[in-house]
Amino acid sequence: MTDPYSWLETKLTAIARAGWYRQPQYRPDLADFGSNDYLGLAHHRALQAAAIAAIQQYGTGATGSRLVTGHLPLHGELEQAIAHWQGTAGALVFGSGYLANVGVLGALLGPPDLVVADAYNHNSLQMGARLSGATVWVYPHGDWQAVAAYLAQHRRRYRRWALVTDSVFSMDGDLAPLRELLALTAEHEGMAIIDEAHGTGVFGDRGQGLVQHLGITAPLVHIGTLSKALGSFGGYVAGSTALISYLQNRAPTWIYTTGLDPAATAAARAALAILHQEPERGDRLWQNVALFRTLAQHHDLPTAPIQSPIVVVPLSSSAQALHTAAALAAQGYYAP
Numbered sequence: 001m002t003d004p005y006s007w008l009e010t011k012l013t014a015i016a017r018a019g020w021y022r023q024p025q026y027r028p029d030l031a032d033f034g035s036n037d038y039l040g041l042a043h044h045r046a047l048q049a050a051a052i053a054a055i056q057q058y059g060t061g062a063t064g065s066r067l068v069t070g071h072l073p074l075h076g077e078l079e080q081a082i083a084h085w086q087g088t089a090g091a092l093v094f095g096s097g098y099l100a101n102v103g104v105l106g107a108l109l110g111p112p113d114l115v116v117a118d119a120y121n122h123n124s125l126q127m128g129a130r131l132s133g134a135t136v137w138v139y140p141h142g143d144w145q146a147v148a149a150y151l152a153q154h155r156r157r158y159r160r161w162a163l164v165t166d167s168v169f170s171m172d173g174d175l176a177p178l179r180e181l182l183a184l185t186a187e188h189e190g191m192a193i194i195d196e197a198h199g200t201g202v203f204g205d206r207g208q209g210l211v212q213h214l215g216i217t218a219p220l221v222h223i224g225t226l227s228k229a230l231g232s233f234g235g236y237v238a239g240s241t242a243l244i245s246y247l248q249n250r251a252p253t254w255i256y257t258t259g260l261d262p263a264a265t266a267a268a269r270a271a272l273a274i275l276h277q278e279p280e281r282g283d284r285l286w287q288n289v290a291l292f293r294t295l296a297q298h299h300d301l302p303t304a305p306i307q308s309p310i311v312v313v314p315l316s317s318s319a320q321a322l323h324t325a326a327a328l329a330a331q332g333y334y335a336p
Contacts, residue, residue, distance in 0.1 A: 062260065078265050169198075
């Protein structure tokens with residue numbers, strides 16, 4: 001009898017030969033140059049205390065979806081805090097940033113619609129766009145002029161359309177041309193769906209993200225994460241009252257999944273308070289970015305232009321990247 005799963009070994013062999021085979025690893029002994037804990041909040045005592053208190057009061061799990069048994073007072077408190085922080089009418093917390101992206105795109109767009117997406121968008125945005133059933137047009141990375149030309153020719157073919165982009169791109173660390181892109185959404189009456197996963201806690205007066213940092217006030221769908229700079233877990237959407245109510249009734253990745261656990265919810269709420277109480281954490285982050293830039297130049301280490309705390313050192317191949325990461329680990333540095 002043929003093993004219906006035998007193809008898995010064949011695929012794994014091909015992945016390994018291509019140099020892409022990976023496994024999780026835990027290396028607390030190494031200096032961390034690879035995580036998303038931008039502000040060092042994941043081990044902050046205030047987050048730990050909030051998480052412990054939440055578990056003692058509410059238990060370890062939400063026990064159900066938010067519309068059934070899984071809605072806790074903590075969820076509402078966190079959503080109110082996010083809305084206040086972002087200056088929006090409301091907010092909605094998801095189980096992860098990935099779930100937020102997939103759920104938002106699936107709820108707001110469908111087969112009669114158009115998604116205009118950056119080529120370097122995170123996988124969650126790409127997957128959400130595909131699953132929505134909308135037509136997806138991918139523009140060259142950061143090329144807002146290509147977007148302008150495409151919309152001038154094709155916009156009227158679709159019921160509605162949305163610009164979808166990361167604000168800070170996770171692989172290259174560069175920034176989306178948000179001013180130009182949002183001007184186009186206004187001109188062509190489109191929705192703007194901005195993923196601030198790597199802008200949250202990093203840019204803005206109080207870590208609100210790149211949109212706030214640039215002084216942009218246009219209406220948009222703001223998506224962020226609680227699991228990077230905020231040191232907890234989960235994702236969120238901030239926007240108008242109508243948007244939040246619609247997502248509560250139409251976003252499947254919110255409706256049909258268990259609510260965020262009490263510990264992560266309380267820890268995220270504590271992290272927002274720390275953004276207010278300890279603004280020096282953000283200052284220290286940018287000081288470290290500047291220090292790295294100076295040291296890289298001093299040692300003739302080539303880097304891509306540094307626009308964010310994500311610093312890219314270009315290498316010739318994946319094999320060289322893996323070799324370099326192993327060499328750095330041997331010297332006490334984790335840079336996957």
